[in-house]
Amino acid sequence: MIEIEHLSFRYPGSGAGFALPALRIERSAKVAIIGPSGAGKTTLLKLIAGILTPDAGTVRVDGVTVSALNDSARRNFRISRIGFVFQELELLDYLSVYDNIVHPYRINRVLKLDRQVRGRARELAEHTGLGDKLTALPRELSQGERQRTAVCRALLSEPALVLADEATGNLDPPSKLRIIELLIRATERNRATLLAVTHDHELLPLFDRIIDIRQPRNPPTE
Numbered sequence: 001m002i003e004i005e006h007l008s009f010r011y012p013g014s015g016a017g018f019a020l021p022a023l024r025i026e027r028s029a030k031v032a033i034i035g036p037s038g039a040g041k042t043t044l045l046k047l048i049a050g051i052l053t054p055d056a057g058t059v060r061v062d063g064v065t066v067s068a069l070n071d072s073a074r075r076n077f078r079i080s081r082i083g084f085v086f087q088e089l090e091l092l093d094y095l096s097v098y099d100n101i102v103h104p105y106r107i108n109r110v111l112k113l114d115r116q117v118r119g120r121a122r123e124l125a126e127h128t129g130l131g132d133k134l135t136a137l138p139r140e141l142s143q144g145e146r147q148r149t150a151v152c153r154a155l156l157s158e159p160a161l162v163l164a165d166e167a168t169g170n171l172d173p174p175s176k177l178r179i180i181e182l183l184i185r186a187t188e189r190n191r192a193t194l195l196a197v198t199h200d201h202e203l204l205p206l207f208d209r210i211i212d213i214r215q216p217r218n219p220p221t222e
């Protein structure tokens with residue numbers, strides 16, 4: 001569950017920021033976040049993930065006040081509990097599909113790459129139609145295959161919360177649908193919560209809640 005109270009944030013040295021008096025999202029909800037460009041959708045996801053720290057207010061994820069954790073606890077919480085699919089997929093060019101999928105396990109000590117996880121990585125790849133691409137490099141993939149690789153990487157730790165920011169990028173409509181359906185099926189299987197920023201209104205019926213973020217660009221001053 002996500003609970004937000006009196007949240008306020010301003011980018012240092014910039015007038016831009018974000019404010020949200022209250023928001024509550026139930027566990028296992030599948031939520032689309034919509035709103036005009038610059039409204040703060042990405043900023044909200046980053047505040048929920050603890051990538052950004054609010055100037056005021058609180059963000060709780062599954063009862064944990066993310067904003068109150070110290071840097072290393074916040075990082076561990078993020079790595080073990082949250083899966084990300086961001087617009088810039090950040091796949092590593094020199095790693096194969098398989099190695100990209102398991103990469104978070106190679107660089108974060110809090111995650112343990114054992115046989116079970118390796119098996120799950122292969123299963124996820126099979127399941128998303130990447131079974132025959134495990135040794136391919138990102139540049140040898142279609143855009144849809146790259147997105148699916150990023151989705152597998154995000155889902156490998158079976159996170160309680162999946163944050164997707166324009167995960168469907170510039171794909172054609174059938175591929176967009178496939179990515180969102182993948183995310184929805186995987187989060188349903190794990191009883192995880194899905195928050196997906198999208199500009200694609202034709203995808204909205206797939207979600208069980210829509211949050212429209214329309215607000216002035218600047219948060220109120222204290």
Ligand SMILES: Nc1ncnc2c1ncn2[C@@H]1O[C@H](COP(=O)(O)OP(=O)(O)OP(=O)(O)O)[C@@H](O)[C@H]1O
Binds near residue numbers: 014035043
């Ligand atoms: N690192 C940053 N430093 C300063 N200002 C920023 C930074 N990142 C975003 N902003 C500003 O904060 C505001 C909210 O940006 P954000 O990316 O959250 O919007 P968005 O709703 O996700 O937009 P889009 O739909 O275009 O992706 C914008 O005015 C943006 O210019």
